[in-house]
Amino acid sequence: MTTREECLWLDERDPLAPLRAEFILDETQIYLDGNSLGPVTRATQRRVHEVIDHEWGEGLIRSWNAAGWMDAPLALGDRVATLVGARDGEVLVADTLTFLLAKIIGGSLELRPERHVIITDAVNFHSDLYIVAGMARLAGREIIVKTIDRDTLAEHLDDDVALVMLTHVDFRTGEMLDMASITAAVHGAGALMLWDLAHSTGAVPVDLSGAGVDFAAGCGYKYLNGGPGAPAFMYVAARWQGVLRNPLPGWLGHARPFDFEPTYESAPGMRAYVTSSPSVIALGALDGALEVFERTTMADVRVKSLALTDLFISLVEDALPGVFEVVTPRDHARRGSQVGLRHAEGYGIVQALIERGVIGDFRAPDICRFGFTPLYLRYVDVYDAVQTLVDVMMTSAHLDEKFAVRLAVT
């Protein structure tokens, strides 16, 4: 079993260790929930003040031009592109993830008018399931949404399928799907591929270009640390730009918004997918948050992510044999940057941990979920978190009746 001293030794040699200083962290806590809401970076704090005090405070309306507010969704998109293997001009930062999925789903149904099936994963994130059903209803023709066991996808790929929408890293189990081979199979059937990158972006290397992906979208508030409700991003491969129409057109996606023309003419490139005014303060927060990624590579992040999740799994299994079912794959190629532990009393366990300063979350019905962000987590944090988990289980702290009623956000 790895000792605390060995963890401290690993921390001393960790090339990512200096990045921790970029984050504002409570040193009395261990934050294993960056997969849900990333912490504030110092650069974010600086950028938000700059936006409020100078760009908005002093520049007022002039800043739409002078501070680059109109182009910020595209400029930030280019920075996110480097994290997901996209090229300049293929990513837009706007709206929130569910809205961007709606735009892509709605637009892509027009690209396959002779096909009437959308396939998605029965255990996909519920918002994805709701929005795909909603967009199917609005399609103006009969669209069937098939929610399948993703492992049986090949059996469902036929000439009726217009679009396949999957989440790359499963939000409960942390299982990562093989983006390249699934995309190739979907293309082999003549369908289009949409990936939800909510639990991938900034967490694992993603190569959208290399995998030949058509469309993707992800959020800004998890591993990108853009803040609660941060703007999301969408990817449209260059070959689809000008072809995929925005089903929710608005004035700022018009070719000439300030001509105030009564009929819509789409702007070129990714600007076509803009609907409304960008949320400038939120873009400032994300702008600051992305700075830390310029000091590392996703390859280095991945090495440490796997080391941290390996360490967590092995410490839990050594200290608490048979207590939890580890639902996250052991196989590195199939693992994201989070670990799920199944336990019937999972909610109480997570709450008892939070009371003791170890912040994870709970995903119904029975998963204790722990996210590992290599940018600020130390090996010793993993060690101490597991010791706290051992303490909770040994003292049955999780069975306290105060945990019988669940909070609104779990």
Ligand SMILES: Cc1ncc(COP(=O)(O)O)c(C=O)c1O
């Ligand atoms: C996989 C996945 N898809 C979609 C969403 C919804 O994101 P938003 O609230 O930005 O619409 C989430 C939120 O956590 C998610 O985890």
